[in-house]
Amino acid sequence: MNLISIKNLTFRYESRDDEDTLKNVSLSVNEGDFLCIVGENGSGKSTLIKCIVGLNKVPEGKITLKEKLGYLPQKTEIQANFPASIEEVVLSGTISNNIKNIWYTKQDKEKAKEIMKELDIYTIRKKCFRDLSGGQQQRVLIARAMCATNNLIVLDEPTNGLDPSIARKIYSTLKTLNKKRNLTIVMVSHDVERAVKYATRVIEIERGKVTFDGLPERYKIV
Amino acid sequence: MINTIIEMLQYEFIQRAILVGTLVSLCAALLGVSLVLKRYAMIGDGLSHVGFGILAVALAIGWSPLFISIPVVIIAAILLLKIGNNSKIQSDSAIGIIASSSLAIGVAITSATTGINTDVWNYMFGSILAMGESDVILSVIVSIIVGILFLIYYRKLFAVTFDENFAKASGLNVKWYTNIIAILTAVIIVVGMRMMGTMLISSIIIFPALTSMRLFKTFKKVVISSGVISIFSFFIGIYFSYIYNISTGAMIVIVNLVLFIVFILLDQIIYK
Numbered sequence: 001m002n003l004i005s006i007k008n009l010t011f012r013y014e015s016r017d018d019e020d021t022l023k024n025v026s027l028s029v030n031e032g033d034f035l036c037i038v039g040e041n042g043s044g045k046s047t048l049i050k051c052i053v054g055l056n057k058v059p060e061g062k063i064t065l066k067e068k069l070g071y072l073p074q075k076t077e078i079q080a081n082f083p084a085s086i087e088e089v090v091l092s093g094t095i096s097n098n099i100k101n102i103w104y105t106k107q108d109k110e111k112a113k114e115i116m117k118e119l120d121i122y123t124i125r126k127k128c129f130r131d132l133s134g135g136q137q138q139r140v141l142i143a144r145a146m147c148a149t150n151n152l153i154v155l156d157e158p159t160n161g162l163d164p165s166i167a168r169k170i171y172s173t174l175k176t177l178n179k180k181r182n183l184t185i186v187m188v189s190h191d192v193e194r195a196v197k198y199a200t201r202v203i204e205i206e207r208g209k210v211t212f213d214g215l216p217e218r219y220k221i222v
Numbered sequence: 223m224i225n226t227i228i229e230m231l232q233y234e235f236i237q238r239a240i241l242v243g244t245l246v247s248l249c250a251a252l253l254g255v256s257l258v259l260k261r262y263a264m265i266g267d268g269l270s271h272v273g274f275g276i277l278a279v280a281l282a283i284g285w286s287p288l289f290i291s292i293p294v295v296i297i298a299a300i301l302l303l304k305i306g307n308n309s310k311i312q313s314d315s316a317i318g319i320i321a322s323s324s325l326a327i328g329v330a331i332t333s334a335t336t337g338i339n340t341d342v343w344n345y346m347f348g349s350i351l352a353m354g355e356s357d358v359i360l361s362v363i364v365s366i367i368v369g370i371l372f373l374i375y376y377r378k379l380f381a382v383t384f385d386e387n388f389a390k391a392s393g394l395n396v397k398w399y400t401n402i403i404a405i406l407t408a409v410i411i412v413v414g415m416r417m418m419g420t421m422l423i424s425s426i427i428i429f430p431a432l433t434s435m436r437l438f439k440t441f442k443k444v445v446i447s448s449g450v451i452s453i454f455s456f457f458i459g460i461y462f463s464y465i466y467n468i469s470t471g472a473m474i475v476i477v478n479l480v481l482f483i484v485f486i487l488l489d490q491i492i493y494k
Contacts, residue, residue, distance in 0.1 A: 071388055073388055074387075083440060092385075095394065099392075
């Protein structure tokens with residue numbers, strides 16, 4: 001089943017009027033995919049993600065989502081100094097499930113608890129987010145993204161700025177979630193080597209166009 | 223000390239000041255948590271200067287300062303937020319010029335008309351004597367609104383403050399929540415200006431949150447502690463202000479400063 005389908009997406013930032021950032025991009029994401037989107041800086045891969053999650057309005061083309069997604073944005077400066085417990089951060093992921101409610105429901109809390117257990121952060125849930133290592137912070141943000149969805153998460157460079165050994169752990173955590181839960185994962189990465197190793201599918205974007213879409217084994221050869 | 227407090231409480235103006243001060247301190251601290259974390263703290267400072275400019279104009283014309291200030295400061299708040307989101311203009315520079323221009327206009331008008339008399343001095347640095355009936359009514363209404371909105375929007379404010387992009391992707395109207403914070407901040411600044419003074423009001427927005435963040439590590443605890451610290455500082459401040467006849471606003475800021483330093487020291491002792 002197609003969880004995401006994108007047809008003829010063209011996108012241009014108002015501030016950059018010379019060239020389209022994305023040109024006529026069409027692709028679909030299937031249930032169970034562990035899809036890595038690779039490409040150089042400025043190729044348009046983050047722009048594509050922002051279109052998918054709804055941060056960029058889509059002027060031309062069509063994006064259809066079959067499932068509510070969980071999003072892991074790039075890190076912001078604000079978070080580095082933010083007083084919040086792991087539990088508070090993860091629980092905030094459930095907001096989209098019942099936006100009108102004043103407080104979290106019992107189901108929200110159960111879901112957050114179950115996901116924190118699965119990601120091995122339940123025992124440290126009272127700890128402060130800003131005191132965690134970079135790798136642990138990303139696990140918390142993955143947990144938050146999973147709280148927002150049943151089986152589709154979208155990540156924007158989750159291993160950016162992490163040590164290689166910790167980046168490897170994040171990839172293998174994602175791989176496990178993908179296999180065990182059949183969690184569909186779409187992630188942007190500029191770490192081609194690891195993307196090819198862990199993903200089940202690779203898409204390469206160059207200058208706003210899809211230049212490769214297929215199995216990781218094949219991408220290596222190309 | 224207890225006798226002094228009983229003596230203080232017999233004055234009607236002190237009763238008014240305590241009611242208004244407690245409510246304003248609490249609301250300013252609650253809003254302050256979001257503002258400080260989102261790095262919008264200087265907006266509070268900019269707005270209080272705008273407030274002074276408007277006050278001077280109102281006094282010169284002879285209009286009721288409170289009711290003219292509120293809409294103008296709200297507009298300024300929304301404008302400042304807009305500028306902050308526009309990368310072409312540096313928001314700290316924008317706040318700087320708006321603040322100093324408002325102050326300049328205010329001072330120019332004052333010196334051309336009444337001169338810096340006690341009234342103007344009180345507006346700049348605060349006075350417990352300045353609170354009238356309308357201040358009490360307004361502050362009660364505004365505080366109830368701030369309190370209710372804060373409770374209703376608590377988890378949304380957390381999401382928006384912690385991660386705007388995630389909140390947007392979750393379907394929250396981030397702009398709306400930031401505008402609400404800006405509008406409420408504007409109103410609290412105008413209401414608190416009489417007591418704290420336009421030059422000093424922004425400190426009761428910034429200090430409690432900053433102080434709490436030193437020791438507390440969850441959002442909930444920081445919010446509760448900010449409220450407590452703010453009200454505590456107000457009471458200590460107004461007490462010393464009464465006994466030693468020191469400007470109320472200045473005294474409250476000094477208590478806040480002392481608490482901030484104490485919390486830094488405690489942080490060093492506990493976590494290192």
